[in-house]
Amino acid sequence: MFDFKSDPNLDPTERYRQLCEAADALTHDESDAVANMANVAALLWEFVPDLNWAGFYRVGTNAKGAPELVLGPFVGRPACIRIPIGVGVCGVAAKDATTQRVEDVHAFPGHIACDAASQSELVVPVIRDGAVVAVVDLDSPKTSRFSEEDAEGIEALAQLLSARI
Numbered sequence: 766m767f768d769f770k771s772d773p774n775l776d777p778t779e780r781y782r783q784l785c786e787a788a789d790a791l792t793h794d795e796s797d798a799v800a801n802m803a804n805v806a807a808l809l810w811e812f813v814p815d816l817n818w819a820g821f822y823r824v825g826t827n828a829k830g831a832p833e834l835v836l837g838p839f840v841g842r843p844a845c846i847r848i849p850i851g852v853g854v855c856g857v858a859a860k861d862a863t864t865q866r867v868e869d870v871h872a873f874p875g876h877i878a879c880d881a882a883s884q885s886e887l888v889v890p891v892i893r894d895g896a897v898v899a900v901v902d903l904d905s906p907k908t909s910r911f912s913e914e915d916a917e918g919i920e921a922l923a924q925l926l927s928a929r930i
């Protein structure tokens with residue numbers, strides 16, 4: 766049994782240090798990408814407060830063979846399965862290979878509402894050999910939930926996972 770627990774009073778820097786440590790322990794010796802993403806989605810849910818969705822979209826292909834985001838392991842309500850590159854918060858993060866920290870999703874052009882409860886969102890690309898291979902997506906029912914420290918913490922996690930998912 767794994768028993769990773771997070772103290773709700775941790776400051777964000779220590780919270781993400783512990784999250785990355787737990788993610789490293791769970792993934793360093795496992796080559797199955799789905800297993801690793803599933804465990805990290807569970808860790809995100811455990812460690813990051815005030816979320817209603819936490820998980821991954823992977824860069825796959827559509828029926829014409831063009832790149833497209835495809836739903837990966839997550840915790841939360843069932844979500845849209847495929848997202849075109851460049852569309853919505855996830856699609857923009859994948860297209861531009863940049864973190865998207867959105868204070869109010871209703872003000873983001875093209876935002877895709879998978880859960881009506883979502884008010885703010887943080888999406889971080891996972892980059893391998895210079896190409897985006899997935900994004901980490903966090904949704905919160907609170908407006909302006911995600912700080913710059915949250916973005917930096919998830920970017921460190923994305924870097925750690927780069928060769929493991």
Ligand code: SME
Pocket residue numbers: 818844845848852853854855856875876877878879880883886902904
């Ligand atoms: N809101 C995202 C879609 C994914 S869900 O939040 C799980 C977006 O606009 O890309």
